[in-house]
Amino acid sequence: DVQLVESGGGSVQAGGSLKLACRTSSRINVMAWFRQAPGEERTGVAAIGSENTFAYADFVKGRFTISKDDAKKILYLEMRNLKPEDTGIYTCAAARGWWADTYVLLGPHIYDYWGQGTQVTVS
Numbered sequence: 220d221v222q223l224v225e226s227g228g229g230s231v232q233a234g235g236s237l238k239l240a241c242r243t244s245s246r247i248n249v250m251a252w253f254r255q256a257p258g259e260e261r262t263g264v265a266a267i268g269s270e271n272t273f274a275y276a277d278f279v280k281g282r283f284t285i286s287k288d289d290a291k292k293i294l295y296l297e298m299r300n301l302k303p304e305d306t307g308i309y310t311c312a313a314a315r316g317w318w319a320d321t322y323v324l325l326g327p328h329i330y331d332y333w334g335q336g337t338q339v340t341v342s
Contacts, residue, residue, distance in 0.1 A: 252294070
């Protein structure tokens, strides 16, 4: 099994920045960040797919950047200009196989491994 451990969450004022990290126990090509706000479904935020395909949800384009350090086995999510609606639990996920469709990458169904999540609160 692949283990995923997130870090970097916290509380920040609107307009501020945070950088999340997800450490993995194995190198995985397809990874993503999801978030879940209270009372809402989990939704895809950003993903890196096969052949370095990048996918972003419309509500984070221009503000969030996903990146991956394969040598360190860490997935990052840099978040800028945070808004109160960005509040939620951010969870990283990893998928086996080859995936490069941006719509599919932002859905939960292809992901085999999930972290425990880290809380982000924007006020």
